[in-house]
Amino acid sequence: MIRLEKRPQPSRLWTYLTPLVAVIATMIAGGALFATLGENPVTAIATIFWEPLFGEFAFYYRPQLLIKGAPLILIAIGLSLGFRAGIWNIGAEGQYIIGALTGAAVGLAFYPLEAWYIFPLMVMAGALGGWAWAMIPALLKVRFGTNEILVSLMLVYVAEQLLASMALGPLRNPDGMGFPGSRNFQQYGSAHNAELIAGTGMHWGVVAAMIAVIFAYVLLNRHILGFHIRLTGQAPKAARFAGVRPARLILFCLGTSGALAGLAGLFEVSGPAGQVSIDFNVGYGFTAIIVAFLGRLHPVGILLAGLLMALTYIGGEIAQSNLGLPAAAIQMFQGMLLFFLLAIDVLTNFRIRRTGREAV
Amino acid sequence: MDLSSISPTLLLASLMVAATPILLAALGELVVERAGVLNLGVEGMMITGAICGFAIAVNTGSPLLGFAAAAVGGALLSLLFALLTQIALANHVASGLALTLFGLGLSALLGQGYVGIKPPPTGKLDIPLLSDIPFFGPVLFSHDIMVYVGLALTLAVWVMLKHTRIGLILRAVGENHDAAHALGYKVVRVRIMAILFGGACAGLGGAYISLIRVPQWTEGMTAGAGWIALALVVFASWKAGRVLLGAYLFGGVTVLQLNLQAAGVALPVEYLSMSPYVITILVLVIMSADRSRAPASLGRTFHASG
Numbered sequence: 001m002i003r004l005e006k007r008p009q010p011s012r013l014w015t016y017l018t019p020l021v022a023v024i025a026t027m028i029a030g031g032a033l034f035a036t037l038g039e040n041p042v043t044a045i046a047t048i049f050w051e052p053l054f055g056e057f058a059f060y061y062r063p064q065l066l067i068k069g070a071p072l073i074l075i076a077i078g079l080s081l082g083f084r085a086g087i088w089n090i091g092a093e094g095q096y097i098i099g100a101l102t103g104a105a106v107g108l109a110f111y112p113l114e115a116w117y118i119f120p121l122m123v124m125a126g127a128l129g130g131w132a133w134a135m136i137p138a139l140l141k142v143r144f145g146t147n148e149i150l151v152s153l154m155l156v157y158v159a160e161q162l163l164a165s166m167a168l169g170p171l172r173n174p175d176g177m178g179f180p181g182s183r184n185f186q187q188y189g190s191a192h193n194a195e196l197i198a199g200t201g202m203h204w205g206v207v208a209a210m211i212a213v214i215f216a217y218v219l220l221n222r223h224i225l226g227f228h229i230r231l232t233g234q235a236p237k238a239a240r241f242a243g244v245r246p247a248r249l250i251l252f253c254l255g256t257s258g259a260l261a262g263l264a265g266l267f268e269v270s271g272p273a274g275q276v277s278i279d280f281n282v283g284y285g286f287t288a289i290i291v292a293f294l295g296r297l298h299p300v301g302i303l304l305a306g307l308l309m310a311l312t313y314i315g316g317e318i319a320q321s322n323l324g325l326p327a328a329a330i331q332m333f334q335g336m337l338l339f340f341l342l343a344i345d346v347l348t349n350f351r352i353r354r355t356g357r358e359a360v
Numbered sequence: 361m362d363l364s365s366i367s368p369t370l371l372l373a374s375l376m377v378a379a380t381p382i383l384l385a386a387l388g389e390l391v392v393e394r395a396g397v398l399n400l401g402v403e404g405m406m407i408t409g410a411i412c413g414f415a416i417a418v419n420t421g422s423p424l425l426g427f428a429a430a431a432v433g434g435a436l437l438s439l440l441f442a443l444l445t446q447i448a449l450a451n452h453v454a455s456g457l458a459l460t461l462f463g464l465g466l467s468a469l470l471g472q473g474y475v476g477i478k479p480p481p482t483g484k485l486d487i488p489l490l491s492d493i494p495f496f497g498p499v500l501f502s503h504d505i506m507v508y509v510g511l512a513l514t515l516a517v518w519v520m521l522k523h524t525r526i527g528l529i530l531r532a533v534g535e536n537h538d539a540a541h542a543l544g545y546k547v548v549r550v551r552i553m554a555i556l557f558g559g560a561c562a563g564l565g566g567a568y569i570s571l572i573r574v575p576q577w578t579e580g581m582t583a584g585a586g587w588i589a590l591a592l593v594v595f596a597s598w599k600a601g602r603v604l605l606g607a608y609l610f611g612g613v614t615v616l617q618l619n620l621q622a623a624g625v626a627l628p629v630e631y632l633s634m635s636p637y638v639i640t641i642l643v644l645v646i647m648s649a650d651r652s653r654a655p656a657s658l659g660r661t662f663h664a665s666g
Contacts, residue, residue, distance in 0.1 A: 004449070006663065088453055140641075146648040149400065149453070150591045154637040154644075157584045165630035289457055328468030328579075335462030339440065342450040342458060350449065350663075 004350040014348040019294055019305070022341040029340070030333045039323055047322060048315030048330075061314050063201025067272050069310035071096070071264035073209040073303055075288035077216045078257030080297040084220075085232040087253045091137065091152025092261040093285025094159035095130040099262020100269035101166055102129025104276045107191035108171060108183060118190040122266060123204070130262015131255050133159065138254035142247045148254065156285070167278050182276035185269070193271030205267030209306075212260060216299040229253065261285060283331075290338045309334065366619045376507050377573060379611025381406070381565040381582075383510045385589035386596070386603045387517050388561025393593055394521060395554035396534035396657035400456025401441050402562050403586025404463025409434040409563025410570035411467040414479055414577045417567075423482040427506065427567050434563020435556045437463055442555040445661065446548045452659045464580060474577040482506070482572050506568050511604075513561070518600035530554060534655035537662040547662050562586065584637065591640045597653040606643075613639050 027049075031041030052061040075092045082089045089095075103126030110118050137151040171182040185192045196202045220226035232239040232249060240246075264284065273280040291309050295302030316330030385402050392399050412433030417426025437459065444455040482504045521527040532540040533550045541547050569585065570577055588610060596602035617632045625632065 004663065090457065136641075140645055140648075144645050144648050146641075146645050147591075147594060150587060150594070150644055151641050153587050154584070154591070154641050157637045158634045161630040161634035165628050168630075169628065286461060290461065293454060326469055326472055328465050328472065330465075332462060332465030332469055335458060335465045338454075338458040339444065339462060342444050342455055343448045345450060346448040 003353055004346065005353045007349055007351055010348050011351075014345075015296060018341060018344050018348060019296065019301070021344050022294070022337060023308070025340040025344070026333065026337045029336055033329065033332070033336075034325065037325070037329065039325060044319060044323060044325060047319045048312060048333075051318050051322075052311055052314040055318075059199075061318070063195075063199060064314045065307060065310050066201040066206045067203070067310075068313045069306045070203070070205040070209040071268050071284045072288050072291045072309055073306035074205065074212055074264040074267075075257070075261045075285060076291035076295060076302045076306060077209075077212045077299060078260035079288060080292045080295070080299070080302060081216065081219075081229055082253035082257055083233075083292055084297050085229045085249055085253055086236070087250055088149045089134060089137070089152050089254050089257045090149050090289065091134070091155045091285070092257060092288055093281065093283065094152065094156035095133045095258040095261035096265035096268075096285045097156075097159040097163050097281050098133040098265070099126040099130035099259075100265030100280070101163060101171070101276065102126060102262070103266030104182060104185070104269050105166075105171060107185065107188070107270065110190070111183060111188060114190045116190070119193070119204075119270075122191060122270060123263065126262045126266025127259040128262070130265065131259040133262070134254045134258020135251070138251050138258075141254075142250055148250075152254075160281075163276070163281070164278050167276050171276050173275075180278060184275045185271070186274045191270055193267050203267065203271045205264065205271060208263055208267065209303075213299045213303050216302075220299065225252070261288075287334060290334055293338060294341055366623060371615055371619060373503070375608060375611045375615045376503060377611075378614045379607040380507050380510045381568040381573060382585055382589045382592060382610060383565070383604060383607035384506075384513065384568065385562040385565035385586060386592040386607060387510075387513050387600065388558035388565075389589055389593050390596065390598060390600060390603055391517060391521075391530070391561075392554050392558035393658055394534045394598060394655055395530050395551050396537055396655050396660065396662075397445065397551050397555055398452045398456065398659035399438070399441055399459070399555060399558055400453060400590065401438065401459025401463065401586075402456075402558075402589050403582060403584065404460035405434040405437050405559050405562035406463075406566035406569070406582045406586045406589075407467040407580065408437045408463045408470075409566030410582060411471040411474070411566075411577060412563065413567025414474055414570040415470065417479045417571055418474065418477055421480050423480055423571055424505075426479070426571055427564060430563040430567030431560040432563070434561070434566065435559040437466075438555050438559025438562070439552075441559075442552045446552055446555075449661050449663055452661070460586070468579045471577050471579060475579075477577065479571050479575050479577075481575075504572055506564070506572065509564075514600055514604045521600060531655070534657055537657045537660070541662070541664055547664070551662070562589070565589070588636070588640055591644050595643050595647050597647070598655065599653075609643075610636065610640070 027045050031045050034044040035041045052058065079089055079092055103122040106125040107118060107122045133155060136155060137148040140146040140151055141148045167180045173181060173183045193203050228244045228249060231242060232244055269276055269280055287309060291302060291305045295305035312330060312334060319325040320327055385406055389399065389402055409430035413426040413430030416429035417423045441455055441459045444450040445452050484504055529545050530550060533545060533547050537547045566582055569582060574581060592603055592606045595606040613636050617635050621629055621632050
């Protein structure tokens, strides 16, 4: 009989090992999944993880790594702050959409004026939009004790409807011959989130993601607020005695993650996506939850996890076109990763002991 | 705009249909939460149930077999959650989210060949005599069998929680798992059973959407119904009777909103479509003033470390 025994202290080794083991376990289980779909599992896994980095067309795919990774990292960094303190913002997808909408609206309001200050204004509007959307669950939680998980999630569906109405209504391209969707930012220089260094995929969103990683690292390790966040997560009662004001912490964590998600939305809509359309959002807000956990809620971990998740997106697309693997298989693959991570994580806090007698 | 085109009889009748999927899912989650487990994977279990039920119903031609398969599918998926939270002692919130993300992917994968197909129709019962009563007949007595299953289940859950020994043990486990453990109840076993029951109910709710309410298969078709079911449990203060009330209230909002769309109300369609979610938030705000009724051990991981 096997039984779990609580470790006196969480194992540092397993903290770092868990994500690696989870990725390997996912590869094995994913391989089995692809085999049942009638694919050669080794080819499928190699297509997803090898092809984008070192394959024949890697020069085309490598820049995609930053393009897809940046929004994930940006959102996940924000989420991780709250998750650490037990504040669950699950509605990043909604904040992402609203940030894109407010940012794009500001940019479109200036059309066709060309000026240097337009893009910075859009960035501010995007962050503000995401922040404001996240303030709804935050204020409701602080004022009425409403569950932030459910409220932030409901707001995703509200945001999706708002997006549809904006793409069909106020933000629709007047020269678009009635098609839904806004003007294309790629053709509007002052509002375009262009590639900064040609051929790298590096755009302002990537820069923002890097800054967010550094900012979060400093905050968590060098600042009293970061200490409060960690303390609240580990020992809420002790946090009260240490003078943590829960309301302020909730407003800060939700607000920051909302603003970062809004930024991610703005950078996406003005760059890679190019326009406000009904389906410009590709579920980054939800995938970022996996990224946050996979990165162990640690800024550097999230950076690596975001790049890994971006790799599965790109590899998934290649597998889709080369092997005809369904897009849903990748989504499932990502979900599986989170499963394995959570399951293996038990080894961080517990050790497995064999016992002779049956344990109760 | 022509509001006179909205028939109160049809409105009330379709309200019961609109309420059934979230009623089923919420009843399951109610039992899970009363056992002290917070499973946020309802959306994932519902959508998995929706495709399992749809696929089996299409392949066998029997909606009833479809519903059975949906319950099994939902329960199997919830078993993953049970393993994570009860055996591997993972965080409930994170595991529930993982379940939803996984379920959405799994259902999309399973559902690939089923887009655009019509499921076999589920017959209406049209109870003789009763369904002929003017107004009440069509509103109450001429539905498909699952509407009545939902009602019966509400009653069963209420009786089980309030008047049986099983219900007592379940609540004990949910209120104080350490005390329940000390009394010799198998906390983990009770919780796993509750989670499986919740999964089966969510599966049924999902299949109701894909087989009767919509009836077809599209990716992500539950569109937040699982989350609304979760909100419903809070609204109901963890009481079965009030889950029914909440489900009908929500069903009413959904149906009214659809009717207003059809009647061509001046408001854009998107604003009407978001109304159920907005109203859910408002209801949550009103209900959250009273948090005292939540099971005390809700969401806490249990480990018999002795």
